[in-house]
Amino acid sequence: GRCSEQTLNQMQYFEISHDMWVSYNITEILRNASIVPHPTQTWTYSDIVAPIKAATKRTPLLR
Template sequence: FQFVQQWPPTNCRVRIKRPCSNPRPLQYFTIHGLWPSNYSNPTKPSNCNGSQFNFTKVSPKMRVKLKRSWPDVESGNDTRFWEGEWNKHGTCSEGSLNQMQYFERSHEMWYSFNITEILKNASIVPHPTQTWKYSDIVAPIKTATKRTPVLRCKPDPAQNKSGPKTQLLHEVV
């Protein structure tokens, strides 16, 4: 599995062609998804022939938790986001996790591996003018999780083309 957390401000900032319709001003990492993967092709499997998303299989108590840990930061339609992630990735995990377990496990991982707090404890706090090296971000996450994270970054669309090239942190895998 790949557990992917996203930084909401970057998620909306880099969407030029399809801007976020109802962005949330969240200042903490949120879940993008829990993706079954294999070593040879980390983007597979997806869109498996499992059971389709059933809102009633996610308990009301879990829905409240997911609204914080796994919100739709682009349009505000949390249920549609969860449905899309389940249908694309969760259906491929049914051999290990049923729908409720999939969302429970994702929330537990988000809570246990709180990237926002891990970075804050290393004095890395998002700021519009502050930059960090890749290694500065990887080191505290690796120490806390005992795994080397993959950082996915995106170019800043507002960046001066002739200036130094910086990237915006988008996702932590």
């Protein structure tokens, strides 16, 4: 998005995003950590970051 405009052009941004999407199935990573849609359950930032970081060996930048 806009935060990467100083670093990447539009094509680079989407190429990197696509490569990441293909490399890591974030939905599956979260599902394996029992983080799934729920009408009342909520999760903390660290609840979500921890399994992603464990699977990708990188700290995601979530907002």
